[in-house]
Amino acid sequence: MTIEYLHEGWTLSLVDGPDDVPIEVRNARVPATVPGCVHTDLLAAGLIPDPYLDDNEHRLHWIGWSDWEYSTEFPADVSSPLGRAIAAGERVDVAFDGLDTIATVAVNGVEVGRTVNMHRRYRFDITSLLRDGANTLSVRFSSAERYALAEQERLGGPYPCAEGRPYSYIRKMACNFKWDWGPDLLTAGIWRAASLQTWSGARIAEVRPLVTVENLDDVGGAAVGKVVAHVDIERQTGSEGALVVTAEVAGVTSTVTVGATETSASVELTVDSPELWWPHGYGEQPLYELTVSLEPAGLRGAYDSWHRRIGFRSLRLDTAPDAAGAPFTFVVNGRPVFAKGVNWIPDDCFPSRIDHARYLERLTQARQANVNLVRVWGGGIFESDDFYDVCDELGILAWQDFLFACAAYNEETLTPEVDAEARDNIARLSPHPSLVLWNGNNETIWGWVDGDWSAVGDRSWGEGFYLELLPRIAAELDPTRPYWGGSPYSGSMDLHPNDERYGLTHVWDVWNDVDYPVYREHRPRFVSEFGFQGPPTMATLSRAIDVADPAALRNRQRAQNGERKLSTGLSAHFRPPDDLDDWHFLAQVNQARALRLGIEHFRSLRPHCMGTIWWQLNDCWPVNSWACIDGDGQRKPAWYALQAAYAPRLLTIQPATTGLRVVAVNETDESWSGELVVERLRFDGDILATTRTGINCNAYETVEASVADFVASPIDPTSELLRARLGDSEATWFYARDFELTYPKAKYEVEVTSGSVEVTARTLLRDVCLFVDRLSPNAFVDRALVTLLPGEQVRFGITCDDRLPAEQLVRAPVLRCVND
Ligand code: BMA
Numbered sequence: 001m002t003i004e005y006l007h008e009g010w011t012l013s014l015v016d017g018p019d020d021v022p023i024e025v026r027n028a029r030v031p032a033t034v035p036g037c038v039h040t041d042l043l044a045a046g047l048i049p050d051p052y053l054d055d056n057e058h059r060l061h062w063i064g065w066s067d068w069e070y071s072t073e074f075p076a077d078v079s080s081p082l083g084r085a086i087a088a089g090e091r092v093d094v095a096f097d098g099l100d101t102i103a104t105v106a107v108n109g110v111e112v113g114r115t116v117n118m119h120r121r122y123r124f125d126i127t128s129l130l131r132d133g134a135n136t137l138s139v140r141f142s143s144a145e146r147y148a149l150a151e152q153e154r155l156g157g158p159y160p161c162a163e164g165r166p167y168s169y170i171r172k173m174a175c176n177f178k179w180d181w182g183p184d185l186l187t188a189g190i191w192r193a194a195s196l197q198t199w200s201g202a203r204i205a206e207v208r209p210l211v212t213v214e215n216l217d218d219v220g221g222a223a224v225g226k227v228v229a230h231v232d233i234e235r236q237t238g239s240e241g242a243l244v245v246t247a248e249v250a251g252v253t254s255t256v257t258v259g260a261t262e263t264s265a266s267v268e269l270t271v272d273s274p275e276l277w278w279p280h281g282y283g284e285q286p287l288y289e290l291t292v293s294l295e296p297a298g299l300r301g302a303y304d305s306w307h308r309r310i311g312f313r314s315l316r317l318d319t320a321p322d323a324a325g326a327p328f329t330f331v332v333n334g335r336p337v338f339a340k341g342v343n344w345i346p347d348d349c350f351p352s353r354i355d356h357a358r359y360l361e362r363l364t365q366a367r368q369a370n371v372n373l374v375r376v377w378g379g380g381i382f383e384s385d386d387f388y389d390v391c392d393e394l395g396i397l398a399w400q401d402f403l404f405a406c407a408a409y410n411e412e413t414l415t416p417e418v419d420a421e422a423r424d425n426i427a428r429l430s431p432h433p434s435l436v437l438w439n440g441n442n443e444t445i446w447g448w449v450d451g452d453w454s455a456v457g458d459r460s461w462g463e464g465f466y467l468e469l470l471p472r473i474a475a476e477l478d479p480t481r482p483y484w485g486g487s488p489y490s491g492s493m494d495l496h497p498n499d500e501r502y503g504l505t506h507v508w509d510v511w512n513d514v515d516y517p518v519y520r521e522h523r524p525r526f527v528s529e530f531g532f533q534g535p536p537t538m539a540t541l542s543r544a545i546d547v548a549d550p551a552a553l554r555n556r557q558r559a560q561n562g563e564r565k566l567s568t569g570l571s572a573h574f575r576p577p578d579d580l581d582d583w584h585f586l587a588q589v590n591q592a593r594a595l596r597l598g599i600e601h602f603r604s605l606r607p608h609c610m611g612t613i614w615w616q617l618n619d620c621w622p623v624n625s626w627a628c629i630d631g632d633g634q635r636k637p638a639w640y641a642l643q644a645a646y647a648p649r650l651l652t653i654q655p656a657t658t659g660l661r662v663v664a665v666n667e668t669d670e671s672w673s674g675e676l677v678v679e680r681l682r683f684d685g686d687i688l689a690t691t692r693t694g695i696n697c698n699a700y701e702t703v704e705a706s707v708a709d710f711v712a713s714p715i716d717p718t719s720e721l722l723r724a725r726l727g728d729s730e731a732t733w734f735y736a737r738d739f740e741l742t743y744p745k746a747k748y749e750v751e752v753t754s755g756s757v758e759v760t761a762r763t764l765l766r767d768v769c770l771f772v773d774r775l776s777p778n779a780f781v782d783r784a785l786v787t788l789l790p791g792e793q794v795r796f797g798i799t800c801d802d803r804l805p806a807e808q809l810v811r812a813p814v815l816r817c818v819n820d
Helices: 038-044 144-154 356-368 385-394 411-429 444-450 463-477 516-521 538-544 550-554 562-571 580-604 637-645
Strands: 002-005 011-016 029-031 067-075 091-096 102-107 110-115 122-125 134-142 194-199 202-214 224-235 243-249 252-258 264-272 288-296 304-310 315-318 329-332 335-337 339-344 373-376 397-401 435-439 505-507 527-530 611-614 649-655 660-666 672-682 687-697 701-706 720-726 729-734 748-753 756-761 765-770 786-788 793-799
Touching: 011 038, 029 038, 091 102, 102 122, 110 122, 134 144, 194 202, 202 288, 202 304, 202 411, 224 243, 224 288, 243 264, 252 264, 329 435, 339 527, 356 385, 373 611, 385 397, 385 411, 411 463, 444 463, 516 580, 562 580, 580 611, 580 637, 580 649, 580 660, 580 701, 580 765, 649 720, 649 729, 660 672, 660 687, 660 720, 660 729, 687 701, 756 765, 765 793, 786 793
Parallel strands: 339 373, 339 611, 373 397, 397 435, 505 527, 527 611
Antiparallel strands: 002 194, 011 029, 011 067, 067 134, 091 122, 091 194, 102 110, 102 134, 202 224, 224 264, 243 252, 243 288, 288 304, 315 329, 329 335, 649 660, 660 701, 672 687, 672 720, 720 729, 748 756, 756 793, 765 786
16 A cells, blocks of 8 residues: 655635635635645635734634635656556545545546545545546535534524534534634635555555553553454455454564455454553553554565554543442553543644644643643544644543534434544544543533523434444444543433532533632532633733734633623632733633632542543633633643642642641652641741641542641731641642732842842742743743742743843733732
């Protein structure tokens, strides 16, 4: 088999569109990038403004209402620059890893296929259409908007769908239609690789390696790794003959002969004592190359070969009912893992722009924040192999939602596509050791139970997908990974899907209705969504809009009543901000505090609660959102809060039935012991009371110590704080909300050297941050949100190629604290 990528020579032109298509676009044929999409091609051609800037998004809707054609030429003769002749008897396929979405593919003007699903791979046999010399390949995309609306009409009117957009009628990334953090930029294009594949005899159509590890719990026994590689074979018409499939991993080889008319095989490999793959923080991430080859029996020379990296780890999801309900605990290599998670959305509205380097950067940022699990959310895409390769390498567990979000879905019309896309993606992603869960949907079961979904009437809404079709396909194709009905879901339709005693819970009362200390009233087993908004960094915001323009700022708030919720949340803690800079800083701090309070509380419940997945890690464009990393990849203060809250060893102060307690959470394999020092101090630094207690927290355990009343109870709650220390870990507790506290006016000294800024406090300084992004978008600072007492010091390390002006590094709006 030879693969030649078809990524050159493409052009894009309009086929048909509404009246507001600009005349320059109407008449143009522009160079196109494959993989890519219409928006990015028109942008590169200078025919549209950047959709992420100002309110340009609103002026580009005609793109989603138009029909487009991509075309290229490729030679098929001996003199081909592609270098090969098509020999007699060879078959040539054109293969697309992703077409977005309603497409007609033609070769030399002859239609070879039609597609209606962005989430599938497609292949068409084009052998009989090839001619010597230039051949044309064209892909015509008709409007996804029109298609979805026509389906809606045909199915008897609107289903419940988030944002009132018709995404549930079409198998296309839902958030492309607009989300409560995303713009309405409806794409079309060849969004993943396209290639010509030439082969004869037979080819490997699919390899699904299922990896298990046995004997792990055998004390003294050695682990045994088992790989069963399920191989699907496509034979050329008329090609019958025995085949040999050989698989090899870690020096172990196994061969199976495939009978003359058979088209599948299972090859088993046993690897003694493999090195185990672990999530980071628990162990290493050794990966092994698995190769599979296909040959005609008795003849030399391979037809085809395939290779991927795999990892050896055992995996179990513990959901066995207990006295409190039922847990949701990932057990990897026999070790229950607390999931320190984040939700992941497509990192760009134009996913073809997300290359390996971007995935590596974003997921490295996640790992640096001590994240060990990423949930790929169901309103996006089945993530790419690049995404999962990076997760494999970094030791980040990943869970993949099936692509259903916040809407009812019609089962009768969508079943064939859902079936096909599930099979396609389960097989494609099966080699990755990082992948630990197939999850049915996002908030659709919850929507059915609690939302006003009367518009569904007596039509189907998707239950059959989540509770029958998908679990059946997952069990058939990938019994090594658990399947769960949805997020949230309690394991049975007899329970409320968001019953926090069972399975997965979303906690959205905070953000929507109540202040964040209410997180402490929740006792979930696993909280797979909870979040709080904060603005993007000023570097990102001011690149995208004129920040002085209130309308422009409002346009970057997409959540329902978002402005109100953000300001209600803020006014629960702070006096009204004086200006935009104060608002921006305090809203970011408030988001970071909500995140820290929520995660610290949920972690303190370990092992009752065994996972938290913050909504959300990343953004797809510059916007106010719940993300920790903004649309330009800049870390918000919430990212630093995430890093602190997800520290392997966490010390946290929590309310007790009366008074306070200190909880130590040890997510490492060494016990954590030492002297726990708890002090109550006045803001001027005077120590009012102290206790010292010996404490021992075993590996993967949580212990708590109540704080003696004479230490815990303040004389004046508005001018005192509590501080706990154990080894390098520290926790701080303020007794009142910021606007109630009698903060001193911040006084400090600053020393700037190349690569650092050292701040020495002369008064209490709360949540000191250094916003180097205001001076250069390329600058990175290694810490944020540091609270200092008089006399204490912090050194901010700065990484930046540009020289940052020292006089600006020492004052607002770059250097800030809550009481400045
Ligand atoms: C969750 C998600 C998203 C949404 C987020 C914030 O429920 O599943 O649908 O963006 O809330 O509202």
